[in-house]
Amino acid sequence: MIKIYKKILLPTDGSEYANKAAEHAIIIACQNNAEIIVLNVIETTQLTSLPVEDFTRKVKDMLRQERKNPLEIIKKVFDNHLKDKEFNDKVKLTLKQKGGSPEDIILQTVEEEGIDMVIMGTSGKKGLERFLLGSVTEKVVRNSKCPVLTVHLN
Numbered sequence: 001m002i003k004i005y006k007k008i009l010l011p012t013d014g015s016e017y018a019n020k021a022a023e024h025a026i027i028i029a030c031q032n033n034a035e036i037i038v039l040n041v042i043e044t045t046q047l048t049s050l051p052v053e054d055f056t057r058k059v060k061d062m063l064r065q066e067r068k069n070p071l072e073i074i075k076k077v078f079d080n081h082l083k084d085k086e087f088n089d090k091v092k093l094t095l096k097q098k099g100g101s102p103e104d105i106i107l108q109t110v111e112e113e114g115i116d117m118v119i120m121g122t123s124g125k126k127g128l129e130r131f132l133l134g135s136v137t138e139k140v141v142r143n144s145k146c147p148v149l150t151v152h153l154n
Helices: 016-032 045-049 053-066 068-082 087-092 104-112 127-133 136-143
Strands: 005-012 035-043 092-101 116-119 147-151
Touching: 005 016, 005 104, 016 116, 016 147, 035 068, 045 104, 045 136, 045 147, 053 136, 068 092, 092 104, 092 136, 104 136, 116 127
Parallel strands: 005 035, 005 116, 035 092, 116 147
Antiparallel strands: none
16 A cells, blocks of 8 residues: 555644544544644734733743643544554654644644645634635645645534
């Protein structure tokens, strides 16, 4: 079997969509003996306008503490699969948390880590909400230099 995908990036925000994407990442990683890098991005771009550096640092620390949960949720999904020896032997899991603009950090990580495929959930936003807020997934799909598999709940 040809190993096409050696490094898979799985961005997560702790949503059902991200958890569904994790299931797909596990299957593809097993088939390719791949590493899965789970990435949680803490949105910190609004914090740059805060006046005091110490206050900004404290807010970032609070956000990090609050946002550990998405990585823990994905870790539990993977732990359920660790019971399967075949999965355990084939897949390496790496958890990362970074701050910044989600789409920028995801695309930056693709470049820095030499990612072969991104697997991510869609947000489920529709209509005006999607138009006004945009979609991290859509921005990654449009700008990624590697394939992006998007997963939507049915």
